[in-house]
Amino acid sequence: MSSSDQSIDKRPWLLLSPSLMAITLLVVIPMAFILVYSFYENIDLAVDKVAFQFGNWSEVMTDGYYRTAIWKTLRLSVIVTVLAAVLGYIPAYFIAMTKFRDKWLLLLLLILPFWISFIIRTLSWIHIFGNQGALNGLFQLLGLTDAPLSLMYNEFTVIVGFIHVFLPYMILNIYVSLEGIDENLEPAARTLGATPWQAFREVTLPLSMPGLAAGCLLVFVLTGGSYVTPLILGGPSDFLFGNLIYDAIVTELNWPMGATLSFTLLLLLGLVVVLYSRLMGLNQLSKAFK
Amino acid sequence: MKKIDSTKRYEMLKERMGNGDMDRRSFFGLLGAAGIYAGVSGGIMTTMAQQARAAGTELYFEGWGGVVSEALRKHAFNPYEEATGNKVVDSTFGGEAEVLTKIKAAGNTNGHNILHSSGVSWYKRWVDAGYGSELNLANIPNVENVMEAIIAPFRAITPNSLSAIPYDYGTTGIAYNTKHVSEEKAKELGANLLLDKELKGKIGAWGGDWANRAWYGALQSDQDPNNIQDWDAVWDKARENRDLVLKYWSSGAELMDLLAKEEIYVTEAWSGRVAALQAQGHPIAYMDPPNGLAWMESMFVLKGSPMAEAEELLNFMLDPATAIAVAEGQKYPTSLDPNKVEMTETIKALPAYDPTGKLDKLVFRDPVVWNEVEKEQSKKWNRVSKGG
Numbered sequence: 235m236s237s238s239d240q241s242i243d244k245r246p247w248l249l250l251s252p253s254l255m256a257i258t259l260l261v262v263i264p265m266a267f268i269l270v271y272s273f274y275e276n277i278d279l280a281v282d283k284v285a286f287q288f289g290n291w292s293e294v295m296t297d298g299y300y301r302t303a304i305w306k307t308l309r310l311s312v313i314v315t316v317l318a319a320v321l322g323y324i325p326a327y328f329i330a331m332t333k334f335r336d337k338w339l340l341l342l343l344l345i346l347p348f349w350i351s352f353i354i355r356t357l358s359w360i361h362i363f364g365n366q367g368a369l370n371g372l373f374q375l376l377g378l379t380d381a382p383l384s385l386m387y388n389e390f391t392v393i394v395g396f397i398h399v400f401l402p403y404m405i406l407n408i409y410v411s412l413e414g415i416d417e418n419l420e421p422a423a424r425t426l427g428a429t430p431w432q433a434f435r436e437v438t439l440p441l442s443m444p445g446l447a448a449g450c451l452l453v454f455v456l457t458g459g460s461y462v463t464p465l466i467l468g469g470p471s472d473f474l475f476g477n478l479i480y481d482a483i484v485t486e487l488n489w490p491m492g493a494t495l496s497f498t499l500l501l502l503l504g505l506v507v508v509l510y511s512r513l514m515g516l517n518q519l520s521k522a523f524k
Numbered sequence: 525m526k527k528i529d530s531t532k533r534y535e536m537l538k539e540r541m542g543n544g545d546m547d548r549r550s551f552f553g554l555l556g557a558a559g560i561y562a563g564v565s566g567g568i569m570t571t572m573a574q575q576a577r578a579a580g581t582e583l584y585f586e587g588w589g590g591v592v593s594e595a596l597r598k599h600a601f602n603p604y605e606e607a608t609g610n611k612v613v614d615s616t617f618g619g620e621a622e623v624l625t626k627i628k629a630a631g632n633t634n635g636h637n638i639l640h641s642s643g644v645s646w647y648k649r650w651v652d653a654g655y656g657s658e659l660n661l662a663n664i665p666n667v668e669n670v671m672e673a674i675i676a677p678f679r680a681i682t683p684n685s686l687s688a689i690p691y692d693y694g695t696t697g698i699a700y701n702t703k704h705v706s707e708e709k710a711k712e713l714g715a716n717l718l719l720d721k722e723l724k725g726k727i728g729a730w731g732g733d734w735a736n737r738a739w740y741g742a743l744q745s746d747q748d749p750n751n752i753q754d755w756d757a758v759w760d761k762a763r764e765n766r767d768l769v770l771k772y773w774s775s776g777a778e779l780m781d782l783l784a785k786e787e788i789y790v791t792e793a794w795s796g797r798v799a800a801l802q803a804q805g806h807p808i809a810y811m812d813p814p815n816g817l818a819w820m821e822s823m824f825v826l827k828g829s830p831m832a833e834a835e836e837l838l839n840f841m842l843d844p845a846t847a848i849a850v851a852e853g854q855k856y857p858t859s860l861d862p863n864k865v866e867m868t869e870t871i872k873a874l875p876a877y878d879p880t881g882k883l884d885k886l887v888f889r890d891p892v893v894w895n896e897v898e899k900e901q902s903k904k905w906n907r908v909s910k911g912g
Binding site for chain 2: 276278279280299302303360364365366382384386387465469470471473477478481483484485486487488489
């Protein structure tokens with residue numbers, strides 16, 4: 235083997251080094267701290283003892299309360315992801331296929347909500363679904379109901395809140411993927427006898443899968459890690475694993491348990507990414523942006 | 525330019541709409557405009573504003589938001605700023621645990637000076653955690669007018685000095701919509717009104733404080749809240765209540781919104797917030813059941829704060845004219861002794877007001893009893909509230 239073969243090209247590492255450093259400083263090291271903290275012992279409110287014990291981990295593994303929260307989180311994340319995929323594909327397809335000259339305007343409209351605080355966007359649903367909200371006002375104006383319907387503070391409003399906030403992520407991912415498809419492929423399929431639906435199903439949909447999958451992964455992970463939306467729009471039984479972390483850290487002032495729960499959530503969502511990688515291949519993510 | 529956070533700005537807007545000062549279309553228009561304004565200019569303007577405020581000392585104040593913060597801003601902070609040139613930067617919290625979490629995470633009290641602290645329990649917790657300051661009462665001569673009965677529990681915890689000045693008091697009773705619940709029924713059921721199955725889906729409860737739920741659980745299971753023997757019975761009652769609850773509210777503003785919009789008809793509620801709703805014309809009545817929960821709030825100065833300015837502000841806030849104006853605004857009676865300071869008719873009509881200045885008719889939480897069980901029982905409550 236020649237010496238030139240043995241020499242390593244350092245340029246990719248040099249180019250990657252700022253990103254790697256940022257990830258190490260901002261993600262890996264803080265997560266390492268959280269992992270270490272999970273072995274500490276909470277003595278009293280906001281009073282922790284440095285220790286190496288597995289009490290917190292043992293509780294998370296064996297207590298059904300946490301399993302219920304995990305199940306609720308996964309279930310709601312799947313529902314939100316599927317609905318966002320269905321609802322997001324249509325506008326993404328429209329934006330990608332439209333001959334409208336100022337397409338950038340549509341994309342601007344899509345990202346416009348990001349200028350408004352996430353909390354305020356979530357709170358806005360109270361003024362739509364609430365007792366004196368727009369929807370109940372409309373129903374009564376049309377004579378459909380005499381008294382306001384109770385539409386707020388249930389799983390439905392939590393799902394609506396999530397979809398409202400995360401839908402643009404889904405649309406943008408699918409749109410970028412659709413934009414990259416050769417626009418002659420669908421007409422070609424049509425000339426070979428395919429119906430419009432067949433051409434979409436056999437050609438466009440499979441080619442847009444990387445974007446759809448990337449959007450799904452993003453929405454799933456974002457939903458799974460949330461806690462504010464159920465807090466604002468949900469009732470007593472609407473909570474996610476993130477809410478348990480909030481309880482442990484903010485109301486119980488038990489940071490070691492909060493750290494254990496945070497790391498558990500990281501592992502769970504990491505597992506989803508690993509599964510995605512096994513099923514789709516992570517390289518599909520980059521295809522979504524080509 | 526007065527500094528207020530986005531939550532407060534939103535609450536002000538919502539309150540104006542609730543009062544009928546603006547229609548829904550204008551509300552949404554302004555909300556959108558506020559959002560875009562915040563998005564575009566937030567970061568840059570904040571930095572510029574910080575640079576512009578070079579003169580005067582900044583005091584960071586954290587409180588309960590809504591009408592309480594409005595009253596403090598209008599009747600205490602604005603006049604104080606004009607009189608001294610110092611700035612009071614006020615923001616809101618959902619509970620003091622949030623502040624303690626932030627301080628613990630930061631490792632210092634930077635950006636936190638004065639808290640509108642709730643109860644003697646929290647006073648003890650702040651002091652025990654080492655965040656208590658030592659107020660020089662010589663700089664707060666107006667403290668002479670404060671009821672001895674309201675200062676005594678604080679002195680019992682820190683006999684040599686005070687870290688806070690009691691400022692107001694109130695009760696957590698039961699609010700109910702008189703269109704849907706009769707006074708007779710409310711009085712007959714008392715604390716058990718919160719367990720009335722006929723009101724399923726129209727009951728609210730404060731989710732942010734385990735001790736509040738436990739207090740009512742104790743009343744509903746016929747126990748002395750300051751001497752609970754059967755905690756299982758307490759949490760059984762909390763479960764019974766949970767199954768009827770539409771929403772656990774987490775702030776005074778949310779409580780008022782739920783009641784005003786008739787999302788809920790019955791809830792335990794803070795006396796001042798109900799008085800504010802009544803002043804707005806909503807058909808909400810308020811009752812304190814026997815052994816109902818009373819509490820006192822203090823202005824707690826954290827260690828590391830600019831003490832001279834903080835003491836100056838506290839003295840300003842305790843000036844009878846200021847304290848009475850704030851009390852009328854926030855609808856909680858002032859800590860000033862009615863035997864020393866003449867109260868207005870508005871104050872005398874406030875819920876929980878004690879004309880004797882002794883407070884012996886009100887039942888407060890015993891901080892020693894409640895703090896002792898907090899670690900175990902707050903965890904229990906978090907589970908119960910989520911179906912456990």
